[in-house]
Amino acid sequence: MSIAQDLARLEEIVRKLEADDVELDAALELFEEGVARLRAARERLGAAEVKVQTVLEEAGGDLRLTDLDG
C-alpha cells in the first residue's frame, strides 16, 4: 500500500462518511479504517532521510542494490 493509495482511500472514506446514507456500524468501520490509513500514511511520511541506492547489473544479469554513502 502506497501513500497515494492511502490518500485515495481516505478521500473515499471521508466522502462516504459525509454522505448521509451510511449505516452507523458501517460508518464506524469506515472511521476505524480511516484512522488506520491516516496513521500508516503519517508513519510513511515520517521517514528521516532519503534512501539512496545504486543499481548495478551483475555478470549473471541479476540486479544488485547498494546503499550510496553520503
Next chain:
Amino acid sequence: MSNPLQLSALDPTDEAWSVTKLVSAAKRLVEGEFVPVWIRGEVVGLKAWSSGHWYFNLRDRSTQVRCCMWSRYTIAAGKPPQDGTEVFVLGRPGIYEAKGDFQLNVTRLIPTAAIGAAQRELERVKEALRRDGLLDPARKRPIPELATTVAVVTSTAGAALRDVMTVVGKRWPCCRLLVVNARVQGDGAVGALVRALRLVNRIPGVELCIVGRGGGGREDLAAFNSEKVCRALAEVRVPTISAVGHETDLSLTDLVADVRAPTPSAAAEIAVADRREVLRQLDDLAARLAGGLSSRTRLGAERLARTADRLHGTIEAVFRRERHRWDRLAAQLDALSPLRILDRGYAVPVGPDGYVLKRREQFVPGAPFRLRVADGSVAARVESP
C-alpha cells in the same frame, strides 16, 4: 611660458616606469577585465609544436590577434586546422609578459563547419524521432503525484545527482532514489546511457525516471542528442523527466521525455511531492473524518432516541395488557384455592400419613385422623364403618 613647476612635472628622470611595470599593469588590467569569451575568426599561420602547443593568429577583415593554445586543450580539438579555416574559439585575453604581446589564451577550438555538421545531425535525428511519433505530445504521460521510488540515470560523480538528492531530501524524505550510474559525456557515454535506461525497466517498483546531468559545454551534452539514447528513453516504461545542463540548454532527450526540466534540481521538484503539503492534506482529511463520524453518530443517536421512545411506548402497552390478564388470572386462582373452599364451611379429613381420606374404606373403625378446617385442624376418630 617657462614655468619651472611644469618643467619639473615633465622631467622624466625620477618618475619613469620600467617596461616591466607597464606590461604588468597592462596585464593586470586586461586580465582583470575579461572573462573567457567565444570569438569567431579565421585561422592563419598556425604552428603546431611537437610539445602539443599551437600558436596561430585569428583574423577577420580588419585586424588580427595572436592566439596560443596549450597542449592539454589541443588534445580535445583534434587535428590542427588549416590556414583559412573559420573557427569558434573560447579564449581569455591576456598579455604575454616576456614579449609584451596582447594574446588570446584559447581553451576550445571548433571549426564553424563542424558546428554546421552537428546542427545538421541534430536536425536529422529530430526528424527521425518525429517520424516515429516519439515527439508526439499525445505520447506524454503524466508524472505520478506521490512517487516514492524514483530511478535516476546520471553519473554518480556528477553535480546532478547531488542536486537531486538535496532537493528530494528536503521535500520528500520518504522517497527511495535508485541511481543507475552512467557516463554522461565523452567516449562511451551513448552506450552507457542506453544500457542504464534499459536497466531502469528491470528495476521492480520504479514509478518514475529522471535522466540528466549538470551543466557543461556543447559537446559535453552531445550524448543527450544521440538518437540511440532518445530511443532508449522513449522505451522506458515509467514516466520520464529529462534534465540536461542549464536552463538555456535544450537537448533531444528533453523533447522525448514526458517532461523537460530546466535543471536536475528542477527535475527533483517535479518528481516528488512536498511532505508539508501532504501532511496538511492528511490533517484536513483527519478533521473531515472525525467530523463525518460525529455527524453520523449524532444522526444515529437521534434515531436511537426515537426508537427507544417507540420501544418504551410499546412495552408499556404490552405491560398494561398483560397486567389485566394477570389480575384476572389471580382472581380465578384465588377462587380455586382450597382455603377459600374451607372458608365456605367444608372440612378435609387427612390420614396420619398425610393423605386426604376420600372413600369409606379408608376410614378404619377406631383409627385416628385429623380434620382440616379453615383456620387449622382438629383431632378425630372413626366410630363405626
